[in-house]
Each structure stands twice: as C-alpha cells, then as structure tokens.
Amino acid sequence: MYERSSVAELAGRLRQEVDRYSPGEKLPSSRDLVETHRVSPVTVSRALAQLAVEGLVVTRPGAGAYRAAPRTAPAAPGDTSWQEVALSADASADQVPRSVDAGGVLATLTAPPPGVIELSGGYLPPNLRPEKALSAALARAGRRPGAWERPPTEGVEELRGWFAREIGGHGGSVSAADVLITAGGQSAITTALRALAAPGAAVLVESPTYPGLLAAARASGLRPVPVPVDTDGVRPALLEGAFRASGARVFICQPLFQNPSGAVLSKERRTAVLDAARQAGAFVVEDDFARQLVHEDAGPLPDTLRSADPDGRVVHLRSLTKVTSPSLRVGALAAHGPVLERLRAVQTVDSFFVSRPLQEAALELVGAPAWPRHLRAVAARLRERREVMLTALAREVPALCVTHAPRGGHNLWLRLPDGTDEDALAGAALRAGVSVAPGRPYFAAEPAARHLRLSFAPAAGDSEIAEGVRRLRTACDEVLA
Amino acid sequence: MYERSSVAELAGRLRQEVDRYSPGEKLPSSRDLVETHRVSPVTVSRALAQLAVEGLVVTRPGAGAYRAAPRTAPAAPGDTSWQEVALSADASADQVPRSVDAGGVLATLTAPPPGVIELSGGYLPPNLRPEKALSAALARAGRRPGAWERPPTEGVEELRGWFAREIGGHGGSVSAADVLITAGGQSAITTALRALAAPGAAVLVESPTYPGLLAAARASGLRPVPVPVDTDGVRPALLEGAFRASGARVFICQPLFQNPSGAVLSKERRTAVLDAARQAGAFVVEDDFARQLVHEDAGPLPDTLRSADPDGRVVHLRSLTKVTSPSLRVGALAAHGPVLERLRAVQTVDSFFVSRPLQEAALELVGAPAWPRHLRAVAARLRERREVMLTALAREVPALCVTHAPRGGHNLWLRLPDGTDEDALAGAALRAGVSVAPGRPYFAAEPAARHLRLSFAPAAGDSEIAEGVRRLRTACDEVLA
Incomplete structure (x- = not known):
C-alpha cells in the first residue's frame, strides 16, 4: 500500500x-x-x-x-534560564513581591563616568574628608590589644558611650546601654525596619524621601505609605490619617534637613508627630543623618525627637559615614525598652557585629583634637557650596524653582516646570557632563510634580559646582525648550 | 427615698x-x-x-x-510597656512570627566568663590568628590611595579575583565577575536566603545544622525544613522527599566538614544532591566555611559542588573570618546567572557595601608571603588539637560517643546517653569551668537523640583542651550518674 x-x-x-x-x-x-x-x-x-x-x-x-508549539530545546550546559522561574515562583508566599530594586541606591553609590561632574551623590569629596586622620586612626586601631577579638555584639563600650552623649546631649538622657553600633546608616535603617515591622506590614515614610529607604522597606517585604512633607516637615494631619488608614506601627522620618527637601520639622509639629505615634501605638524612627552636616550659618539646631520621648517611642539613628568617608561604615541605633533587644537580635542574626578595628578607628577619630576642627571646616565649606549653587542656579536656570534653601545637609530640591520629562533632562545633563538625580525615585507613589535633586557635597570645589550648573543649563535649554 | x-x-x-x-x-x-x-x-x-x-x-x-477587671494604670512617663504590643501585633502579617531568636548565635559569639575554658565557640584563639600580619595589612590598607572612596558595591576587583581563583580552582570556572564581596559569612548567608526565598517560603537545611543558619532563616520569615545528615553528608532520598513535600526552592548545606557533625558529602551524593535540586528547580547554597580549616592529615579535599555545576545551580559561600579573625568581616558569594544580580541588589539595599579598607586589608593579607605559612600552621595545630581532644574524651568520658572524627573544621559532635538532660549537663560543665554547646539548637525540629558539640578551636592550647575535657568529666559524673 x-x-x-x-x-x-x-x-x-x-x-x-x-x-x-x-x-x-x-x-x-x-x-x-x-x-x-x-x-x-x-x-x-x-x-x-x-x-x-x-x-x-x-x-x-x-x-x-x-x-505544534515549538518544543523547548533541552537546556545546554551553562543555561541559567531556570533561575528566572526559581527567583520568582513561590507558591507559599505570593503576596510579597520578590524582586529587589537597587536602582535608586546604585544611582547615588556609583561614581559617574570620568569627566562628569557629580551633583547627584551623597558623600563628601576627598578634600573634605579627614583622610589623614582616618588612616592614622585605622592604623592605631589595628594595633590595639584585643583589636582582632570579637567585639561585644552590641558594639565597643566606649563608642556606644560617645554616641550616647552625642544623641542625648548634655541632659544625658541616653546611656551607652541604649546604643547599638551598626555598620553605617543603611544597615541601621534595614535593622530598624526588620525589627519593627513584619513582612507585609505598612510603614509610613515621608514624601518625598530617600530612595534607599524605599528600597530597604520593599526588600524587607514592607509597604511604604507616603506622608507629604512641606517646608516645616511632615504634615501632622496627614500623618494621623495615614496611621489610621494603614494600621502602620512605624513612621520613619528625617526631622532635620530632610533628604531631599531639606525641611526641618517645626517645634509644633514635633509634638504632633509624637502624639500621632502615641495614639497609633507606633514607633518613630528618627534618622538624624544630617546633624553633623549643619552649615556655618544655621544657628542653634532643634533638639532630637528622642529628647522629647520618655516612653521609648523613638528609635534614633546616626551615622559617622556622611561626615567622614563612605568606607567608615559605622553608625548607631539608640532605643529604650524591649525594642532594644529586638534590634540587637536582628543585627546579630543578620550579620553578627561590626568589625572591631573599624569601631576602634571611629573612636580614635572622634576623640582626636582634629575632630572639632574637621566639623567646623565641613560646616563652613557646605555653607559656601550651598551659596555657590544657589547663585549659579538663579543665574543659569531660573526656570528651576528651588523649593527651600536649607542650612544643613547637602541637597537642593528643585521643582521643574509642569510636564518636564525628568529622565530626559537627567539624560541630557549626563551628555552635557553633569550627573543629577531625577525626582521620581524619591516618591513612594505618583508625585504631584516633577523634581530634580542636586547635591553640593560631592563636587571637588566651588568652581566645579558652578560649572556643573552651567552644564545643567545646556541640558535645560535642550529639554525644556 | x-x-x-x-x-x-x-x-x-x-x-x-x-x-x-x-x-x-x-x-x-x-x-x-x-x-x-x-x-x-x-x-x-x-x-x-x-x-x-x-x-x-x-x-x-x-x-x-x-x-471588674483591674483598670490599667495610666502609663507613667518612661513606661515602655506599649512596645510589647507594637512589637507583636501586626494584623496585616500575622502569618510570620515576629520575635527574633538570637540565643543560638549569641551562645557562640559571647566570650565565656573569666576562668572558664571555651570549648563552645567557633573562632581561633589569638595565638593562632595572624595578628601581626592583620595589623600591618590594615595599616597599609588605610593609607592606599583611594582607600576612603566608596568601593564598587560588588567589591574591590582584585579581591573578587582572588576569591574567584580560590573558589574555581585551577580550572578557572569562576571569574571575578561572578563574585560578590560580603561582610563575612553570616551576612553572606542572610543575603543568600533573602535573595533566594520570599518570606513564608520553606528552605531545606541539614539536620543537625549551625544554629546561626536556623536563626537567619527564621528572622527572614523562612521556614527551615530539616533533612538528616549521616557521616556521608545529607541523605539524598530524604532530600528529594523534602523538596517534594515542602515546595522549597533552596537547599543550604555545608558539604565539607559540616557544622556540627563534621560530615563530608560523598562523591555519589554530590551528584544526587545536584540532581535533586535540578528536578525541583531549586538552588543549592554551598557554605564552604571550612575549606581553609582543613587538618594536616586530611589528604586531597573533594571539589566544590560549584565545580560540578555549569547551570548556575550552586550559590557558593566563603569567608575569611574563620581562619583569620572574627573582626576581619570579609567573605564572598559566587554565583552565575541572573541570581547574581539579585544577590547584589539585596546586599546593596541592605547595607550598601563592605568597608573598602577592610577589603584592601584582606587583599594585603592573602597576598603576603606569610599567608601560606599561616594556613599550614593552622592545619597542623588543628590536627594536634583534634587528637588531644579525642584522646582526652576517650580517657575521661568514654560514655560520650564521638560520632565522627573529622579531618577539617574544629567540631566534635558527641552523642549523649539516651535521656541525658543537655542543658543540665552544659550548666554543670559551666559550673565546673568549661563551656560546651548543647545539641538542641542545632536541630530545626525535635532531634532523635541528645548531643553535645565541642570545639577544639578557641582554647589557648593543647593542655587547656585536656583540662577542659577533665572539667567536662566532673559535669558528666554529676549529671549522667
């Protein structure tokens, strides 16, 4: 057939x-x-x-x-495609988003290409760092007796005492026993979030806020709920409403020279914030990142939220990194009550403790006679840099509206004309030779307006800041026209 | 009226x-x-x-x-009781346990009281550490040009290259681009778990296993599922069953000188473990913590699981801490495929990066001529110490059965007579002047037998080990009688 x-x-x-x-x-x-x-x-x-x-x-x-549907080719050796499934599928836990977005963090951590002026980062340039003192302190620290022993998991006692005095002020309301040494500010934020809120929970954040906080919250399975900030800090009525609507038991904020807005929480609002937290049975995490980045012309600084809190409501957060070097990864959490044990347990289980020689080096550094001189120099230079940038902005790009001229920190927060494409502007700026940060990553939800964040910390000096703003003008001429 | x-x-x-x-x-x-x-x-x-x-x-x-029920007294200032509610209640996320148990970790991290011989920890004593080399390396590292700059978030390139050669061996199957520098081994475990599994998911662990792993998994909201180990390592049939029963997509193990059992995964089982993971679409995290703690008389070591894995199945984990100092908090993760980006994102968002001077110090140390001498000295001393402890145990406490005499690592895993109260024995030992680790914290579920872990690393020398075992005999005479 x-x-x-x-x-x-x-x-x-x-x-x-x-x-x-x-x-x-x-x-x-x-x-x-x-x-x-x-x-x-x-x-x-x-x-x-x-x-x-x-x-x-x-x-x-x-x-x-x-x-027929094309048959899947048998995986060749070296084929890692299966990982995409394994990294996403999780029948038992599908309510928590899996991917981790480090984009906003990497944008401020990655050095710009050669020749590009950095107006986007958050660290001091080499000539504003106490580099000689750091090197000397580290060398001494590594030779101290016991330097290579395991330190106490909560940190070296004398360093805890120093942070306690810094945080508590002359009143002495904070003791060394209230302090936990952390590996810098970002680790402190992660530890606080993981200690205070369980995966799936809401956490209240300022809006706008630092993208590294949003990323840390999301990576820990938390839902950041934004509460708008104006020039007097977070708005209390909205905060109360957010506590009610979300059931959150944590509000994390930067009351002093907030990143990116530069806002300082007003005296009346300080009380209102603590009251709102008390009503909600919630913690306030006070990220006091900029207290040592105060400008020469600031006048007396407001007290910490911590100082108005007898009940262990406030978990206070400091870092030495901002005012020294990104590689001196030493910070502190201060808290009072059972929460301290939770914070310590989370840090111990996650990473054991902070390298002892780094802690000893920090202690050497802040105890040296050069330390107050270093702080004064930073205060003077930051003020100068702020003025240089404000002047250049007013001259070169008056269309960009500076929302606030802060007397601390290193950020200017610029409102862009309605309808500006932030990414196009940042891209054009990079082509013109200056890196700036688009505003979108600073918002947990859709923002009401377009922004740009400029930092006057990382540039080498005043003339580089002015030149950076001139390059930004080139980008604005291209994109805003 | x-x-x-x-x-x-x-x-x-x-x-x-x-x-x-x-x-x-x-x-x-x-x-x-x-x-x-x-x-x-x-x-x-x-x-x-x-x-x-x-x-x-x-x-x-x-x-x-x-x-009536007694009315709650109005909270006096300084009353932190409200925190207990805030730290536990979480309507939106009640499936994930909130408290974090650092007990098992703290037991090995905390130095024993003065006069007590430590047979419980996991770090080398000062006289086995390369302390002079560490101090010199750190001093040089802090003076290198660029030492106080931010490092690349994935780590200093040369150090990544060194780890790649260590992990990949002569075949060169691992490149610097596959390596992420971490802040020691515990941070690497946390990063791997958080990258590979979402809160609520199951993760397969060896049984018994290191308590710090169980604590890290639970603190990240994961459910550790134990898979029994015998002297040839994890049992493959039980591993396959555990993958099926749990839906886990991660198995984390120590194939070489497992902690606490000392088991080495046999050649046949290596293949079976990788096959089981492949069938389950799962990752294998290979915690190769003890490769540099090999004893002089070990003979050639088996290859890594990583070397038999072209498909990015294995996430490999190393640490420099164990063989140097607890305060040289430098380790590495090596991975291949999209998972590397996830690992890097998790670490960046959690803690940014590892202090650059610490990375440079590690690089100085392992590049120095003294490094191979140090490794040889540790190998010789660990073998001696193992023999001293085995001899002392056979002489003093023959009732305690040593399950395995490993040729690497620093642990002996002793089976106790049925019905022994582990905590009573550990307590009696401490009173007699020696710290030992009860077996219970090494199990994710109820163990089939009672155990004790002894470590021959932390004691000052051979005679201290022998004296420690004599003191353990005093405790046994009291508790086992």
Missing part, C-alpha cells in the same frame, strides 16, 4: 513547509496533501505521524493536523 | 470588700446587700453605680454586679 521511501520523502517536504505555519495553525487536510503531493492517503498519514513523533505537528483524530 | 450619706458609706464599705473578689466574680445580690448592710435597695443600687463609675464593678442588668 505504501512505500517507505515515499513516506520519508513526503515527511522531508512537510518538515520544510511546516515552519511557515504558526503554532496551533491548521495544516492542509490529508485530502489536500494527497492531491498536492500525489501520494496515497496512507503515505500522508504515516508522514504526519512521523512529524508528530518529532514534535513538529499535533494530529487530532477527525480534526486534522496542526503546527 | 435615699440619703446621700448612706450611699457614700455603703460605697466605702463595698470598695474595701470588692478587692476580695476575683475579676469576673459575682458580688452578693442586691437583696443580700440590703439585708447585710440594712440599707434600702435604692441605696444599694446607687452605691453599686458609684463603684461601676470608678471601674471597680460591672453591673449587668438583671444578672447582678461583678468584680
């Missing part, structure tokens, strides 16, 4: 034709194939069966033959 | 009597009170109403009066 050779021949022809059909598409009927190829129905049937075995067609009895 | 004075008088009497009743207990009926106190029903009714206003009784119409 049929010849093996004609089956093979027809299968060969069909094998070539079948690629012209989409997966699931119907092939010509057996009768058509019989006529077209002038073979017997049995030859057609056998050839189709051969292609079905090969996975090229699917035959459905009584309905005909269809182009 | 009633006199104000008699109401006040009755209320006064009842106020004194009411304390004799438990909260919720029924007070005498109104009729009884009328008779006992010889007052009118209205007086009784008014007096009870007065006490109800004061919160001392609750009146239920038609049922009578009951002693």
Whole structure:
C-alpha cells in the first residue's frame, strides 16, 4: 500500500513547509496533501505521524493536523534560564513581591563616568574628608590589644558611650546601654525596619524621601505609605490619617534637613508627630543623618525627637559615614525598652557585629583634637557650596524653582516646570557632563510634580559646582525648550 | 427615698470588700446587700453605680454586679510597656512570627566568663590568628590611595579575583565577575536566603545544622525544613522527599566538614544532591566555611559542588573570618546567572557595601608571603588539637560517643546517653569551668537523640583542651550518674 521511501520523502517536504505555519495553525487536510503531493492517503498519514513523533505537528483524530508549539530545546550546559522561574515562583508566599530594586541606591553609590561632574551623590569629596586622620586612626586601631577579638555584639563600650552623649546631649538622657553600633546608616535603617515591622506590614515614610529607604522597606517585604512633607516637615494631619488608614506601627522620618527637601520639622509639629505615634501605638524612627552636616550659618539646631520621648517611642539613628568617608561604615541605633533587644537580635542574626578595628578607628577619630576642627571646616565649606549653587542656579536656570534653601545637609530640591520629562533632562545633563538625580525615585507613589535633586557635597570645589550648573543649563535649554 | 450619706458609706464599705473578689466574680445580690448592710435597695443600687463609675464593678442588668477587671494604670512617663504590643501585633502579617531568636548565635559569639575554658565557640584563639600580619595589612590598607572612596558595591576587583581563583580552582570556572564581596559569612548567608526565598517560603537545611543558619532563616520569615545528615553528608532520598513535600526552592548545606557533625558529602551524593535540586528547580547554597580549616592529615579535599555545576545551580559561600579573625568581616558569594544580580541588589539595599579598607586589608593579607605559612600552621595545630581532644574524651568520658572524627573544621559532635538532660549537663560543665554547646539548637525540629558539640578551636592550647575535657568529666559524673 505504501512505500517507505515515499513516506520519508513526503515527511522531508512537510518538515520544510511546516515552519511557515504558526503554532496551533491548521495544516492542509490529508485530502489536500494527497492531491498536492500525489501520494496515497496512507503515505500522508504515516508522514504526519512521523512529524508528530518529532514534535513538529499535533494530529487530532477527525480534526486534522496542526503546527505544534515549538518544543523547548533541552537546556545546554551553562543555561541559567531556570533561575528566572526559581527567583520568582513561590507558591507559599505570593503576596510579597520578590524582586529587589537597587536602582535608586546604585544611582547615588556609583561614581559617574570620568569627566562628569557629580551633583547627584551623597558623600563628601576627598578634600573634605579627614583622610589623614582616618588612616592614622585605622592604623592605631589595628594595633590595639584585643583589636582582632570579637567585639561585644552590641558594639565597643566606649563608642556606644560617645554616641550616647552625642544623641542625648548634655541632659544625658541616653546611656551607652541604649546604643547599638551598626555598620553605617543603611544597615541601621534595614535593622530598624526588620525589627519593627513584619513582612507585609505598612510603614509610613515621608514624601518625598530617600530612595534607599524605599528600597530597604520593599526588600524587607514592607509597604511604604507616603506622608507629604512641606517646608516645616511632615504634615501632622496627614500623618494621623495615614496611621489610621494603614494600621502602620512605624513612621520613619528625617526631622532635620530632610533628604531631599531639606525641611526641618517645626517645634509644633514635633509634638504632633509624637502624639500621632502615641495614639497609633507606633514607633518613630528618627534618622538624624544630617546633624553633623549643619552649615556655618544655621544657628542653634532643634533638639532630637528622642529628647522629647520618655516612653521609648523613638528609635534614633546616626551615622559617622556622611561626615567622614563612605568606607567608615559605622553608625548607631539608640532605643529604650524591649525594642532594644529586638534590634540587637536582628543585627546579630543578620550579620553578627561590626568589625572591631573599624569601631576602634571611629573612636580614635572622634576623640582626636582634629575632630572639632574637621566639623567646623565641613560646616563652613557646605555653607559656601550651598551659596555657590544657589547663585549659579538663579543665574543659569531660573526656570528651576528651588523649593527651600536649607542650612544643613547637602541637597537642593528643585521643582521643574509642569510636564518636564525628568529622565530626559537627567539624560541630557549626563551628555552635557553633569550627573543629577531625577525626582521620581524619591516618591513612594505618583508625585504631584516633577523634581530634580542636586547635591553640593560631592563636587571637588566651588568652581566645579558652578560649572556643573552651567552644564545643567545646556541640558535645560535642550529639554525644556 | 435615699440619703446621700448612706450611699457614700455603703460605697466605702463595698470598695474595701470588692478587692476580695476575683475579676469576673459575682458580688452578693442586691437583696443580700440590703439585708447585710440594712440599707434600702435604692441605696444599694446607687452605691453599686458609684463603684461601676470608678471601674471597680460591672453591673449587668438583671444578672447582678461583678468584680471588674483591674483598670490599667495610666502609663507613667518612661513606661515602655506599649512596645510589647507594637512589637507583636501586626494584623496585616500575622502569618510570620515576629520575635527574633538570637540565643543560638549569641551562645557562640559571647566570650565565656573569666576562668572558664571555651570549648563552645567557633573562632581561633589569638595565638593562632595572624595578628601581626592583620595589623600591618590594615595599616597599609588605610593609607592606599583611594582607600576612603566608596568601593564598587560588588567589591574591590582584585579581591573578587582572588576569591574567584580560590573558589574555581585551577580550572578557572569562576571569574571575578561572578563574585560578590560580603561582610563575612553570616551576612553572606542572610543575603543568600533573602535573595533566594520570599518570606513564608520553606528552605531545606541539614539536620543537625549551625544554629546561626536556623536563626537567619527564621528572622527572614523562612521556614527551615530539616533533612538528616549521616557521616556521608545529607541523605539524598530524604532530600528529594523534602523538596517534594515542602515546595522549597533552596537547599543550604555545608558539604565539607559540616557544622556540627563534621560530615563530608560523598562523591555519589554530590551528584544526587545536584540532581535533586535540578528536578525541583531549586538552588543549592554551598557554605564552604571550612575549606581553609582543613587538618594536616586530611589528604586531597573533594571539589566544590560549584565545580560540578555549569547551570548556575550552586550559590557558593566563603569567608575569611574563620581562619583569620572574627573582626576581619570579609567573605564572598559566587554565583552565575541572573541570581547574581539579585544577590547584589539585596546586599546593596541592605547595607550598601563592605568597608573598602577592610577589603584592601584582606587583599594585603592573602597576598603576603606569610599567608601560606599561616594556613599550614593552622592545619597542623588543628590536627594536634583534634587528637588531644579525642584522646582526652576517650580517657575521661568514654560514655560520650564521638560520632565522627573529622579531618577539617574544629567540631566534635558527641552523642549523649539516651535521656541525658543537655542543658543540665552544659550548666554543670559551666559550673565546673568549661563551656560546651548543647545539641538542641542545632536541630530545626525535635532531634532523635541528645548531643553535645565541642570545639577544639578557641582554647589557648593543647593542655587547656585536656583540662577542659577533665572539667567536662566532673559535669558528666554529676549529671549522667
């Protein structure tokens, strides 16, 4: 009835034709194939069966033959595609988003390409760092007796005492026993969030706020709920409403020279914030990142929220990194009550403790006679830099509205004309030779306006800041026109 | 109808009597009170109403009066009790346990009281650390140009290259681009777990295993599922079953000189473990913590699981801490495929990066001519110490059964006679002047037998190890008798 050779021949022809059909598409009927190829129905049937075995067609009895879905190629050695499934699928925990977005953090941590002026980062340039004192302190620290022992998990006692005095002020309301040494500010934020809120919980954040906080909250499975800030800090009525609406038991904020807005929480609002937290049975995490970045012309600084809190409501957060070097990864959490044990347990389980020589180096540094001189120099330079940037902005790009001229920190927060494409502007700026931060990553939800954050910390000096703003003008001329 | 004075008088009497009743207990009926106190029903009714206003009784119409639950005292300033609620209640996320148990970790991180011989920790004593080399390396590192700059978030390039060569061996299967520098081994474990599994997910662990792993998994909201280990490592049939039963996509293990059992995964089982993971679409985290703690008499070591894995199945983990100092908090993760980006993102968001001078110090140290000498010295001393401990155990406490005499690492895992109270034994040992680790914290579920872990790393020398075992005998004589 049929010849093996004609089956093979027809299968060969069909094998070539079948690629012209989409997966699931119907092939010509057996009768058509019989006529077209002038073979017997049995030859057609056998050839189709051969292609079905090969996975090229699917035959459905009584309905005909269809182009099969392409078969998955057997994974070649070195094929890591399976990871995409493993990194996403999780039947038992599908309520928590899996991917971790480090984009906003990396944007401020990555050095810009050579020749590009950095107005986007958050660290002091080499000439504002106490580099000689750091090197000397580290060398001494590594030679101290016991330097290579494990330190107490909560930190070296004398360093805890120093942070306690810094945080508590002259009143002495904070003791060394209230302090936990952390590996810088970001680790302190992660530890606080992980200690205070369980995966799936809401956490209230300022809006706008530092993208590293939003990323840390999301990476810990938390839902950041934004509460708008104006020039007097967070708005208390909205904060109360957010506590009620979200059930959050944590509000994390920067009451002093907030990043990015530069806002300082007013005296009346300080009380209102603590009252709102008390009503909600919630903690306030006070990220006091900028207290040592005060400008020369600031006048007396407001007290910490911590100083108005006898009940352990406030978890206070400090870092030495901002005013020294990104690589002196030493910070502190101060808290009072059972929460301290939770913070310590989270840090111990996550990372054990902070390297002892780094802690000893920090202690050497802040105890040296050069330390107050260093702080005064930073205060003077930051004020100068702020003025240089404000002047340059007013001259070069008056269309960008500076929302607030802060007397501390290193950020200016610029409101862009409505409808500006932030990313296009940041991209044009980079092409013009200056890196700036678009505003979008600073918002947990859709922002009401477009912004740009400029930092006057990382540039080498005043003239570089002015030149950076001139380059920004080039970008504005291109994008805002 | 009633006199104000008699109401006040009755209320006064009842106020004194009411304390004799438990909260919720029924007070005498109104009729009884009328008779006992010889007052009118209205007086009784008014007096009870007065006490109800004061919160001392609750009146239920038609049922009578009951002693009220004691009213909460208004919180005095400095009262942190509210924190217990805030740290536990979380309506939105009640599936994830909130408290973090650092007990098992702290037991190995905390130095024992003076005069107590430490047979419980996991770090080398000062005389086995390369302390002079560490101090010199740190001093040089802090003076290198760029030492106080931010490092690349994934780590200093040359150090990544060194780890890549260490992990990949001569085959060169691992490149610097596959390596992420971490702040020691515990941070690497936390980063791997947080990158690979979402809160609520199961993660397979060896049983017994290192308590710091169980704590890290639980603190990240994961459910550790134990898979038993024998002297050839994890049992593959049970591993396959555990993957199926739990839906886990991660198995974390120590194939070389497992902590605490000392087991080395056999060659056949290596293949079976990777096959089981492949079938389950799962990652294997290979914690290769003990490769540099090999003993002089070990012979050639088995290859890493990583070397048999072209598909990015294995996330490999190393630390420099174990063989140097607890304060050189430098380790590495090596991975291949999209998972590397996830690992890097988690670490960046959690803690930014590892201090650059510490990374440079590690690089100085492992590049120095003294480094191979140090490794050889550790290998020789660990072998001696193991033999001293084994001999002392056989002589002093033959009732404790050493399950395995490992040729690497620093742990002996002792099976105790059935019914032994581990905590009583560890407590008696501490009173006798030696710290040992009870076995219970090494199990994710109920163990089949009682154990004790002894470490021959932290003691000052051979004679201290022998004396420690003699003190353990005193404890055994007391508890096992």
